[in-house]
Amino acid sequence: xxxxxxxxxxxxxxxxxxxxxxxxxxxxxxxxxxxxxxxxxxxxxxxxxxxxxxxxxxxxxxxxxxxxxxxxxxxxxxxxxxxxxxxxxxxxxxxxxxxxxxxxxxxxxxxxxxxxxxxxxxxxxxxxxxxxxxxxxxxxxxxxxxxxxxxxxxxxxxxxxxxxxxxxxxxxxxxxxxxxxxxxxxxxxxxxxxxxxxxxxxxxxxxxxxxxxxxxxxxxxxxxxxxxxxxxxxxxxxxxxxxxxxxxxxxxxxxxxxxxxxxxxxxxxxxxxxxxxxxxxxxxxxxxxxxxxxxxxxxxxxxxxxxxxxxxxxxxxxxxxxxxxxxxxxxxxxxxxxxxxxxxxxxxxxxxxxxxxxxxxxxxxxxxxxxxxxxxxxxxxxxxxxxxxxxxxxxxxxxxxxxxxxxxxxxxxxxxxxxxxxxxxxxxxxxxxxxxxxxxx
Numbered sequence: 001x002x003x004x005x006x007x008x009x010x011x012x013x014x015x016x017x018x019x020x021x022x023x024x025x026x027x028x029x030x031x032x033x034x035x036x037x038x039x040x041x042x043x044x045x046x047x048x049x050x051x052x053x054x055x056x057x058x059x060x061x062x063x064x065x066x067x068x069x070x071x072x073x074x075x076x077x078x079x080x081x082x083x084x085x086x087x088x089x090x091x092x093x094x095x096x097x098x099x100x101x102x103x104x105x106x107x108x109x110x111x112x113x114x115x116x117x118x119x120x121x122x123x124x125x126x127x128x129x130x131x132x133x134x135x136x137x138x139x140x141x142x143x144x145x146x147x148x149x150x151x152x153x154x155x156x157x158x159x160x161x162x163x164x165x166x167x168x169x170x171x172x173x174x175x176x177x178x179x180x181x182x183x184x185x186x187x188x189x190x191x192x193x194x195x196x197x198x199x200x201x202x203x204x205x206x207x208x209x210x211x212x213x214x215x216x217x218x219x220x221x222x223x224x225x226x227x228x229x230x231x232x233x234x235x236x237x238x239x240x241x242x243x244x245x246x247x248x249x250x251x252x253x254x255x256x257x258x259x260x261x262x263x264x265x266x267x268x269x270x271x272x273x274x275x276x277x278x279x280x281x282x283x284x285x286x287x288x289x290x291x292x293x294x295x296x297x298x299x300x301x302x303x304x305x306x307x308x309x310x311x312x313x314x315x316x317x318x319x320x321x322x323x324x325x326x327x328x329x330x331x332x333x334x335x336x337x338x339x340x341x342x343x344x345x346x347x348x349x350x351x352x353x354x355x356x357x358x359x360x361x362x363x364x365x366x367x368x369x370x371x372x373x374x375x376x377x378x379x380x381x382x383x384x385x386x387x388x389x390x391x392x393x394x395x396x397x398x399x400x401x402x403x404x405x406x407x408x409x410x411x412x413x414x415x416x417x418x419x420x421x422x423x424x425x426x427x428x429x430x431x432x433x434x435x436x437x438x439x440x441x
Contacts, residue, residue: 027388027397028220034236035208038227039388039397041215043381049120049216049223050385052112053127054393056211057204059182060106060243060322065191068184069200071104072148072192077111078102079140081133086140089126096122104182107322108393114382117217121226128230131205136197145189152183160262160433168256168431172270172326176247206237211392215385247272247324254429259436264311265333266433267343273327273422276319277395282406283414284317284327284422289366290358290415291315291329291349296365299329302349309337309345322394327422339432347425354419357412370407 028040062069080086093100098115100123113123156162166181173179183189212231214223250272273284292299292315303310310331318325329350333342377383391397 029397030224032207032228032232034232034234035206036231036234037211037392038224039211039213039392040218040220040223041213041384041388042218042220043215043378043384044217045379046381047116047217048114048381049117049214049218050112050114050382051120051123051127052110052213052385052389053131054211054213054389055109055204056107056209056393057109057200057240058105058107059180059184060177061204061240062177062180064180065188066196067180067188068148068182069192069196070109070204071183072144072189073136073197073200073205074102074104074109074111075144075148076136076140076197077130077134079138079144080135081129082135083129083133084126086138089130092126093123098123106178106182108389110389112382112385114216120214120216120218120223124226124230128234131207131210131231132234134201134205136201137194141194141197145192148183149186149189152186152189156181156183157186160258160260160435161266163260164256164258164266164268164431164433167258168268168270168429171254171256171431172250172272172429173247176245176323177243178247178321178323178325202237204240206240207231207234208236209240211389213385213389213392215388216381243323250427250429253425256429256431257434258431259434261438262433262435264335265337265339265342265435267329267331267333267339267346268431268433269329269346270326270429270431271328271422271424272427273317273319273325275321275323275325275394276391276399279406280414280418280422281317281319282403283410283418284319285370286363286366286407286410287353287415287419288315288317288327289369290362291353293366293369298349298353299331299346303331303342303345307345309334309342320390320394339434343430343432350419350423354416354423357416360412363410363412363415367407367410371404374404 025043030038032038058070059067078087078089080088090100093113093115096115096119098113098119100113102109102111111127115123156166170179212227274280289297291297292313294300299313299315303313311334312332314330316328318328329346331342331346333339377387387400388397391399
């Protein structure tokens with residue numbers, strides 16, 4: 001659910017002269033001559049700065065048979081350049097009192113570091129170096145492939161809920177690349193080559209396919225000069241291929257069952273829904289909170305507290321996606337209870353949400369929950385940077401300005417309408433995990 005930070009406004013053009021001083025709490029936007037967008041947000045609440053570089057590439061940009069390329073490349077980006085030894089990047093950051101990491105999603109790949117104002121230039125310079133000079137042809141390729149295969153085994157194949165989500169997603173999407181796991185299918189990972197990685201790097205790791213987000217205790221003019229000095233001479237790359245695939249409408253329920261060693265059965269419902277660019281996104285956010293936003297929510301009260309047939313429940317609207325997404329409902333089934341009984345209870349509750357409007361009190365409570373989380377998001381410079389980056393990656397950071405106003409305008413009739421439209425059983429894919437005792441080899 002999109003529980004986000006504070007209102008953002010104001011930007012200045014890349015070619016404008018250094019004008020009025022930056023205002024704390026306002027995002028400043030600059031685009032360098034090579035196409036690299038820089039988003040700067042001064043926040044002087046703590047003496048730290050978060051630097052993030054977002055590449056507009058994830059599993060969504062891969063081809064069948066090459067799944068996992070973006071995630072594999074993320075790993076290999078830590079194998080050094082001519083200036084930085086393999087695995088030296090995180091050690092240098094830690095030695096200077098900072099924290100760093102990276103992650104890959106369906107839509108983007110992100111590298112980040114949080115350091116003091118005085119030291120953040122180190123992260124900026126090293127990140128620019130590996131944008132242009134990453135060494136992908138060293139002796140680490142096969143070794144890292146084994147690391148990633150083991151990561152897949154631990155996080156997906158040996159995790160029953162993750163395995164269920166993977167197979168359910170592969171059925172919910174029939175043609176769109178969201179059907180492929182970010183980490184990649186095991187067979188694809190095994191067959192990836194150095195040439196595949198090199199081509200992926202050359203295609204997507206260019207300043208015109210990336211943007212920087214910085215939030216924290218800095219002077220906008222001073223930090224912008226550091227970014228220009230580090231990244232400004234990196235040449236613009238060719239425009240990467242665009243993803244044009246659209247998922248066709250689903251016209252009937254799909255079902256998936258997975259038998260795997262697990263403690264308890266688990267249920268997963270995926271309903272096709274639009275992303276945050278659609279005006280219905282605000283009502284979908286509120287619907288998710290009404291269904292599962294805390295212990296007083298409808299799903300928790302019905303399945304966990306009253307019927308005691310589920311150990312936990314959740315609902316989530318994945319609006320922060322570049323393309324059409326899903327609204328999910330999940331439940332962990334209590335011991336000695338039948339998954340079908342829990343599925344029927346969820347179906348009955350969702351049927352009521354689709355048949356009658358929520359009360360004004362329930363709607364106002366959900367709005368207050370979202371707005372409170374939005375405000376609390378200001379406490380962390382990393383969290384602020386993540387929200388700006390997530391929005392910029394899929395819709396443009398200025399959509400943040402509309403969020404709270406959009407939430408406040410939602411009516412009970414809007415929630416009823418989106419529940420009727422998107423929680424349609426013919427639009428859903430149901431995944432069920434059935435625990436078994438696997439035979440030891």
